[in-house]
Amino acid sequence: MTYSFKCCDDGSGIASGSILRFDNVTILLDPGWSSYKVSYEDSVAFWSNIIAEVDIILISQPTTECLGAYTFLYYNFISHFISHIQVYATLPVANLGRVSTIEFYVTKGIIGPYQTNQLDIDDVEKAFDFIDVLKYSQLVDLRSKYDGLSLFAYNSGYAPGGAIWCITTYSEKLIYAPRWNHTRDTILNAANLLDNTGKPLSSLMRPSAIVTNFDHFGSSQPFRKRAKSFKDILKTKLSNNGNILIPVDIGGKFLDLFVLVHDFLYENGRNNKLANIPIVLLSYTKARSLTYAKSMTEWFSSISAKTWENRNQKTAFDLDTPFSVVDSNELANLKGPKICFVSNVETLVNDALSILGSDNNTLLVLTTDNRQEVPALHTIYDYWKENNTESSIESANVLKLNQKITINTTTFKELQNEELDAYLSKLEQRKRKQLITEITTRKGLKKGAAVALPTNLASDEGQKTEVDLVDDITNTEDLEKLLEEEEEDEDEDNEDNLINILEDEDRADGIEESIPVDIIITPGVNNKHKIFPFQPLRQKKDDYGIVVKFDQFVPAEDKDDITPSKRHINGDNEEDMDDDYVIKEASNKKIKSDSVNQPTKETKFSDDINHLRNSNRPGIREFKATEVNLNMSLTFINMESLVDRRSCGVIWPLFKSRKLILMGPSNVQDKHVTGIITSKTMEVTSLAYNQSIDFDTTIKALDITISPELDALLKWQRISNDYTLAHVTGRLVKESAHQSSAVPVTDNTTSSGREKYVLKPLNGNVGVQTNGSLAIGDVRLIKLKQNLNATNHTAEFKGEGILVVDDKVIIRKISDSETIIDGPPSALFYSVKKLVMDMLAKI
Structure with missing residues (x-):
């Protein structure tokens, strides 16, 4: 079977997505947009020539590198999504992807109360609500629709919810793994590529191709060693009343570093200087990522969850230390030592550097080599590489940074009078146009069909086409109501279809005559099994006997007086402190009970982002190049969850793939790792940008019949009472139904539907080569x-x-x-x- 693969470049010079084509389905992989070099308009124009052919979109990571373009694709080409495009990702990718998208779009001016905006917050929410969320190893069965296509998502270990996609058809199996990590970090498990014995998963063995990247690798140092260096630097600086500034990808590595900092503060809680160090977050989406994380603990490492459970914490994201979400003005007013996480986008990084960069007590901790291309951090990272005197670039050496750099500072001016009216009118027209497009698409654009309008918009002119009736609606509120009704009708149709399917199954089951009994019997069961089942109650036991639930001894009339909320309130009273006998629930219910008993910790995280809505005090944002004198400390610790070069060269050959496809030309791929893979007899293909390459997989299989003469000579041996085996040696001939003589097989012989291959005994003069028995x-x-x-x-x-x-x-x-x-x-x-x-x- 032939398939083609194309690595897309939107003009940024890096891979921004890939197109995988089979005979009857086209899959778009990771439509990214993370470069500040490419404008919104240019990126939309690039994808406009591709999106119409796409049937399925797969998203592997919650970073803009893999989903930056997804939201504006959904917004600008919504008719394609509603009509035929399906989107798949894991739940954390769908949740944290919203955060990454909003952060990047706001800094680009695509979202927010800016005159340049193109989308609203609701457009991002709609786009990610459209995604079909999956669990790891969950089968997406599309075999009947796309000729044997099946999809599986495996843990990649790179980011929360990150996936390695296994794409299979009847004749092909491809592994798509652009970013992955083979080791466990603070909250993420290792990639699900190897089993507990270090061998590849059998379900991933011998694929047609492995699609990956050799352009970027992680540190060769163990994560535990890097984490220790990170904590040591924090302790040294904070003990001297210093500030820590950490730029981080909010949708990617932020959660892992946040838990690592929390672990550091917990371990040093007895130190008076470190007991109440505040953690602040400078982010457009505030603490929404933390809110998502607290609802997705099952996606993180169980070891981390048990560690924090033993520390009497609900999760690793519930802080005992002060935590606050700040904007740039509030950050400037904060005094004293602090740990500041800043979203790794250009505008916020520039604000943080202009506020804290001139403070001699500030330490800037770089945790990545800045592939997001934030100009200021790129300049600082180059300074680190040039001035680091240690032999290793990952030595975590602290340097003194005293340098002037140029950054873009922002000024904001609110719109007034006519400008404000024109701006609001533009928003209204854009929203109306989008609603009309979505409504008409959902209705299928059936010309001449009538559409049910709200009662206050009923027309006496008779029936019109759907497009005409929708165009007549001028009020966006009525359009929103009509869209809601259309979505409800679709849901009702889906429910009716499900009910009809179940009713048909019930009717089919009722056709079979069965003996009347008082319980439901499985169709086709023997009569002797049609009896009343006896299921005794199971009692939970441990080493000390039967486990007793104390609440069963509480009288029913007293249960209302012992509610979880009242227990929490009374537990804080001083009178209860003398009570040595406290009945606690089982440890496996502790997380659930704490979530009810401690609502105050839930309110610490502010995730309201209404300040980013287009209609909230809109204005004009202008950029001005400003020279900033940086006078602070600098260090670099590679905390990325990425496989290192050596492990990559060892692990991939274990899967015995036919070929390995690299997304990007050979000049951006690591030549050392490529050489290692090539030396292990694996075919490596580097893809040039925006050029499609066809791959043909030859199926080397023949249907061969054993002749009766050869069958009589075989000596069958039995194995384990279930299988029989015989060693076969013969000559292969091609027979025709109209020929009595055998014809030797040649390369030029063409086969027809009436010809077959037959294995016959060897001639007497033909020798058999023997190499010993097996x-x-x-x-x-x-x-x-x-x-x-x-x-x-x-x-x-x-x-x-x-x-x-x-x-x-x-x-x-x-x-x-x-x-x-x-x-x-x-x-x-x-x-x-x-x-x-x-x-x-x-x-």
Whole structure:
């Protein structure tokens, strides 16, 4: 089967998405937009030539690198999405992707109360609500619609909810893994590529191709060592009343670093200087990412969850230390030591540097090499590489930064009078146009069909086409109401279809005549099994007996007086402090009870982003180049959750892929890793930007029939009482229904539907090359023990599945395909070896 792959470049010089085409389906992978070099208009124009062909969109990471273009694609080409495009991602990607998109769009002026805006907050929410969210390893079965297409998402270990996609058809299996990490970090598990024994997952073995990137790798140092260096730097600086400034991707690495800082403050809680160090967040979306994280704890590492549960915390995202979300003005008024996370977008980074960069007590901690292309951080990172005197760039050495850089500062001027009226009118017209497009698309644009309008808009002119009736509506509120009704009708139709399917199944089940009984019986079951099932109550027991629930001894009339909220209120009273007997719920219900008993911690995180709505005090935002004198400390610690070069070169060849496809030309790929992969006999293809390459997979399989003459010569051997095996050697011929003689197979021979391949015995003068026998089968140690005991040997198991024979010979199974016989050369050794070989078939 032939498939094609194209790596897209929107003009930024980096991969901004990929197109995978099979015969009857086109898949768009990770439509990204993260470059400040490409304008909104240019990016929309680039994708406008592609989106009409797309059937499925897959998003792998919650960063703008993988989904930056998704929202404006949905907004500008909504008719394609409603009509035929399906979008798939995991729940954390759908949630945190909103945060990443809003952060980047606001700094670009695409969203917000700015005269340059193109979208509103609701447009972002609608786009991500459209995504079909998945769990890891959940099957997306599209085989009936797209000729055998199935999708699986596996944990990538790179970002919360990050996925490695396995795309399969009837003849192809592709692994799409642009970013992944093979080790566990603070809150994320390692990529789900290897099992517990370090071997590749069987479901991912031998793919047609692996699609990945060699343009960027993580640190070779263990994450625990990097985390320790990070904490040591925090402790040193904060102990001297310094400030910590950490630029971070809010939708990506922020949650992991936030938990790492929380862990640092918890461990140093007894230190008076570090007991109440505040954490502040400078972000357009405020603490919405933390709110999402607290509702998605099942997506994070269970080890981290248990650690914080043992510390009497609900989750790692519930702080005991002061935490606040600030804007640029509030940050300037904060005094004293603090840890400041700033969203890694240009406008906020520039504001933070202009406020804290001139403070000698500030330490800027870079945790990435700034692939997001924020100009100021790019300049600072280059300074770090040039002035770092340590042998390793990841030495976490602290440098003194005393340099002048040029940044873009912003000024804001509110719109007044005619400008404000014109701005609001533009918003109204744009919203009306978008609603009309969505309504008419949902109705299928059936010309001549009548549309049910709200009662106050009923027309006496008779029936019109749907487009005409929708165009007659001038009020956006009426359009929104009509859209809601249309969406409700679609939901009702889906429910009716489901009910009809269930009713049809019930009717089909009722056709089969069955013996009347008082319970539901599975159709086709034997009559003797049609009895009343007896299911005794199961009692939970532990080492001390039956587990007792104390609430069953509380009288019913007293249960209302012991509500969780009243327990919380009374628990804070001083009178209750003397009560040594406190009944606590089981530990596995602790998280649930705490979420009810401690509502005050939920209110710490402010995630209201209504200040970013287009109609909220709109104005003009202007940029001005300003020279800033930086006088602070600088360090770099690579905290990215990415696989390192050595591990990448070791892991990918284990999957025995036919080829490896690199997204991007060879000049942006790491030549060392590419050479390692190539040396292991794997075909590597580097894709040039915006050029589609076809890949053809040859299926080397033939249907061969064994002739009766050869069948009579075969010697069948039985394996494990379930399978039979025979060694076959013959000559392959092609027979026709109208020919009695065999025709030798040649390369130029064309096959027809009436021809077949037949394997016949070899001629007498043809020699057979033998390279020794091959033993096939399964060595069952229990059966082997019985055979040894039957031959007057003493065989017994002595732990971990090791069979010991006469205290001299040891037999153990390494795996299903490897059995080891260990012992000194002797008659006993060879007799045991013979018994083992007799259990196998030989070819």
